[in-house]
Amino acid sequence: MLKEKLDKILLKVQKPSRYIGGEVNAVVKDKSKVDIRFAFCFPDTYDIGMSHLGIKILYSLKNSIPNYWCERVFMPLPDMEEQMRKNDIPLYGLESLDPIKDFEFIGFTLQYELCYTNILSMLDLAGVPVYSKDRKDLFPIVMGGGPCVCNAEPIADFFDLFVLGEGEEVNLKMMQLAEKFKKNGGTKQEYLEQAAQIEGIYVPSLYDISYNEDGTVKAITPKNGAPAKVKKQIIDDFDKVYTPDSFVVPYTQIVHDRSVVEVLRGCIRGCRFCQAGFIYRPFREKSKETIVNQVKSLTETTGYDEVSLSSLSTSDYSDIEGLLNDITEYTDKKGVNLSLPSLRIDKFSDEVVKKIKSVRRSGLTFAPEAGSQRLRDVINKNITEEAIFKSCKIAFEGGYSSVKLYFMLGLPTETLDDIKAIKELADKIIDLYYNTEGRSKKAISISISLSTFIPKPFTPFEYEPQATEEQINERQKYLLDIIGSKGRRRIDVSWSHYDTTILEAVLARGDRKLSAVIYEAWKNGCKLDGWNEYFKPEIWDAAFEKFGIDKAFYANRKREYDEIAPWEHMDMLFDRSFLVRENIKAHEEKTTANCREKCAGCGINKCLGRACFKYE
Amino acid sequence: MNENNIAVRLFFSKTGRAKYISALDLITCFQRAIRRTDIPIWHTQGFNPHTYVNVNLPLSLGSEGINESMDIKLTEQIDFDAVRDMLNAVLPPDIRIIRVALPVKKHTEIEKSVYSVNIVCDYDKFEEFMKLPSVEVEKKTKKGITTLDIKPFTEIKDYERGHFTLIMPSGCDFTLNPSLFFDAFEKFSGEETERLDIVRTGILCKDGTQFE
Ligand code: SF4
Numbered sequence: 001m002l003k004e005k006l007d008k009i010l011l012k013v014q015k016p017s018r019y020i021g022g023e024v025n026a027v028v029k030d031k032s033k034v035d036i037r038f039a040f041c042f043p044d045t046y047d048i049g050m051s052h053l054g055i056k057i058l059y060s061l062k063n064s065i066p067n068y069w070c071e072r073v074f075m076p077l078p079d080m081e082e083q084m085r086k087n088d089i090p091l092y093g094l095e096s097l098d099p100i101k102d103f104e105f106i107g108f109t110l111q112y113e114l115c116y117t118n119i120l121s122m123l124d125l126a127g128v129p130v131y132s133k134d135r136k137d138l139f140p141i142v143m144g145g146g147p148c149v150c151n152a153e154p155i156a157d158f159f160d161l162f163v164l165g166e167g168e169e170v171n172l173k174m175m176q177l178a179e180k181f182k183k184n185g186g187t188k189q190e191y192l193e194q195a196a197q198i199e200g201i202y203v204p205s206l207y208d209i210s211y212n213e214d215g216t217v218k219a220i221t222p223k224n225g226a227p228a229k230v231k232k233q234i235i236d237d238f239d240k241v242y243t244p245d246s247f248v249v250p251y252t253q254i255v256h257d258r259s260v261v262e263v264l265r266g267c268i269r270g271c272r273f274c275q276a277g278f279i280y281r282p283f284r285e286k287s288k289e290t291i292v293n294q295v296k297s298l299t300e301t302t303g304y305d306e307v308s309l310s311s312l313s314t315s316d317y318s319d320i321e322g323l324l325n326d327i328t329e330y331t332d333k334k335g336v337n338l339s340l341p342s343l344r345i346d347k348f349s350d351e352v353v354k355k356i357k358s359v360r361r362s363g364l365t366f367a368p369e370a371g372s373q374r375l376r377d378v379i380n381k382n383i384t385e386e387a388i389f390k391s392c393k394i395a396f397e398g399g400y401s402s403v404k405l406y407f408m409l410g411l412p413t414e415t416l417d418d419i420k421a422i423k424e425l426a427d428k429i430i431d432l433y434y435n436t437e438g439r440s441k442k443a444i445s446i447s448i449s450l451s452t453f454i455p456k457p458f459t460p461f462e463y464e465p466q467a468t469e470e471q472i473n474e475r476q477k478y479l480l481d482i483i484g485s486k487g488r489r490r491i492d493v494s495w496s497h498y499d500t501t502i503l504e505a506v507l508a509r510g511d512r513k514l515s516a517v518i519y520e521a522w523k524n525g526c527k528l529d530g531w532n533e534y535f536k537p538e539i540w541d542a543a544f545e546k547f548g549i550d551k552a553f554y555a556n557r558k559r560e561y562d563e564i565a566p567w568e569h570m571d572m573l574f575d576r577s578f579l580v581r582e583n584i585k586a587h588e589e590k591t592t593a594n595c596r597e598k599c600a601g602c603g604i605n606k607c608l609g610r611a612c613f614k615y616e
Numbered sequence: 617m618n619e620n621n622i623a624v625r626l627f628f629s630k631t632g633r634a635k636y637i638s639a640l641d642l643i644t645c646f647q648r649a650i651r652r653t654d655i656p657i658w659h660t661q662g663f664n665p666h667t668y669v670n671v672n673l674p675l676s677l678g679s680e681g682i683n684e685s686m687d688i689k690l691t692e693q694i695d696f697d698a699v700r701d702m703l704n705a706v707l708p709p710d711i712r713i714i715r716v717a718l719p720v721k722k723h724t725e726i727e728k729s730v731y732s733v734n735i736v737c738d739y740d741k742f743e744e745f746m747k748l749p750s751v752e753v754e755k756k757t758k759k760g761i762t763t764l765d766i767k768p769f770t771e772i773k774d775y776e777r778g779h780f781t782l783i784m785p786s787g788c789d790f791t792l793n794p795s796l797f798f799d800a801f802e803k804f805s806g807e808e809t810e811r812l813d814i815v816r817t818g819i820l821c822k823d824g825t826q827f828e
Contacts, residue, residue: 017638017641020633022632022634024648024649251645252638253644303652304651
C-alpha cells in the first residue's frame, strides 16, 4: 500500500482527492480472499473517466464475483505524474492503493484514438514494459476493450488481447481462464492461445500481417488455431444486460456529476459517417419497468440529484412518451432532475414538452451535420429544416434565445454551396426568432461549431479520403467570409484544429506499422493528445518522418472497395458488402430508411436469428 | 425559517483518505449522503431548494479532524442515534459520525483550534525554530500580501521530540492556518519536512470551553 508515500505528495498536486479513492460505493475487498485482481484503466483523467458509463458497468460486474477484485485507475495529470516519478510511486489502483503491476489484469477501455499515448504512459508509470513481446510472464495480462477495438491495429503491439463488442460476458470468461491458469500453471503463450478460442477475444500476436509494395495490406493470416475472423459479442436480450445498482460517487466535481441509465443500445438511423451507429448494431432497448427501476435504485444509492438517460438517440425509444411519464412521476416526487441530452423535442406532444421543460436542460442544440438537404441525403442524416424550425419555435416560445448548431466540414461530395447553406440555415433561424410571438427580449445568439469529418472503419465512408488541410481551410474561410464580421456578432463560429483531426484520422484507419510511430511520439513526450494544452504536433510529425510514414496515405487516400482493410479480420456481424452498397447510394445522393421503418439488409439479423423489429 | 425545525449538530471525524476532501466537496458529500437516507431533512427554500448543511469551521485540506462538526435541520423529531447510524451506513468509510446533539454554542463563539501534531524532520533544527523570538510569514489579505509575526498567536504545549499540541486562532475574524507555521519552518530549515501529520482534536470558544 502506497498511502504513506502518497501522503507526502498529494498536497503538492491539484485536486488531490481524485488520486486517493475512498469514495462512497468504491469496492474494497479482503485481498487474502481474492484470486484475480483487475486494474480497470481509463486512459484519460479521473474527471473524464468517472463520467463514463461503460467503466461503471464493468466495474460492478467484475466486483460482483466474490474472488475477483476490480479497481479503478486513471491517467494522472502532469503535476501528479512528476511527483510519482520523483518519489518512486508506481501507478496504483484507487481502491487498494497497491501497484497495478502485481495484478493479474491491466485492462484499458479504448474510447477514442487520441488516448493511445496515454496507454503507454500508464503502462510505463506502472512499471510494466509497454510492448507485449517484452512482457514474458503470464501476469499481468494487458487487455483492451471498447469501440476502438474494431480497429486496434495501431496499438496491437502493446496489447496481449482485446475484447471485441459488448464485454459483459467475455470479460468474465477471460478472467475465469486466468483463474484456471493461476491454479494449474501455464505460460503466457498457452494462455493467449486458449483465450483466442473464446468468441470475441482477439489476440493480435496470433495474426501475421503482410503488406503489398504500395503499403496496403496483402494478407492477414491467423496462426496457432486462432480464428480467421474475430466475432463481435452482443447481448441479445437487453433487458437482462447487467446493470449496476450503485455508482462510485466522486468527491470532486466531474464532467457528468449524475447517475446515468442506459435506455437502449444501437441506433436505427444509419447515418453514414457515424461509427457508433454501425458498430453497436443491432438496436435493442430495455423495458420501461427496467429503466424506471434502475432510475430509482441509482438515485437511492448515489444521492445524486440528477439522473440522465443515455443512448445514441433516446428519441428513438419506442414508447418515449410513456417512459418519460413514468420516470417523471418518480423524479418529480423525489426532487430529482431528469436530464435528456440530445432529445428531439419536435416529436413530442405539447404535454410532454411541458414536462421536459420543467427539467434542466443544457440548452437548444442541433446537429444537422451538413448545411444543405442534398448533403444531408448523402450522409443519410435524417433531420429536415422543418423539424429544426419546429423545435426552435417551441423553444423560442419557451424563452430560449440561443441555439447551438453542429456541422462537419469535409464530408464526401461537399462543395461551397453546401457551406453556404450553413449560413442560410442560421439566417433562417434568426428570422424565425424575430418573428416568434412571445419570444424573449434578448438578442438571439447562434453558435456554429464546425468539426472536421473523420472517416472511420465500419462505416460506409471508410473508403473515403479525409479532406486535406487546404480544403478545410478554404471552406472555413469561405464560411467566415460570407457570414462577415457584422454577422459574427450574432453568429459565433468555432472549429477544431486540423492537427488533432488528422492524427485521429490516421490512427482510426491505421495499421500495425503505426505502433512504432506511437511509441516514438510517446517516448519523446507526447501524451494527453486530446487536450489542446498538451498536444505536441511537431513531435508527432517527427515520429512519422522517422519511420518514413506519410499521414496522407492513411488519412487522405481513397480506398477501393476490394482493398483489404487492416481491420478485415474483425467481424462486426453485418456484411461488408452492405457498407459498399451504402457508399454507392451516398454518391447517388440517395437516403436509406431507418431500421424501424424498413430493414436495409445489413445482415445482422442473420446472426441474431431473428428480425430486428416486428414489421407489419 | 419554520420554527418547527430542529437544529442539530453532527460531530464527526474526517481521517485517512478523507483528509483530501476539500471543504466545498465535503458539503456536497454530506448532502448526497443525507439524500441516501430517510432522514427528515430541512431544505433551503426558494427557487432552487437544496439540502441545508452548514460546516462550522472548515478544516484545511490535508489535515485530519476527530472532533469536526456540521449543522443540519430536521423537520421532525427523530432519535439522534438513529440519525448517526443512518448516516454512517452511507458515508464514505473515512468520515464517521461520532455523535449527534443539539447545538450548545454558536459558531461565532469559536476562537481557537487545537491540533495534535506529529512531525518527522531534523529535530534540532525544529527545536531551534521553536525558540525563535518571532516567525514572520506572508499572509494574503484583501489588501494584498502583508507580513505578519505569527509567533504571538502560536501556542505549543506538551512538546516531546516531534510530537506536540499546537493551538492557533481560528475565529470568525482572525484565523491562521497551521500550515503557515510549518511552511515557515521549511523555509527556516531549508529542507523538505519528511513527514507531517496534523489532526484537529478540538475547537475552543472565547470563554475557553470546548465548542459543542
Ligand atoms: S438487419 Fe436490418 S433492421 Fe437490423 S440492423 Fe441491419 S439493416 Fe437494421
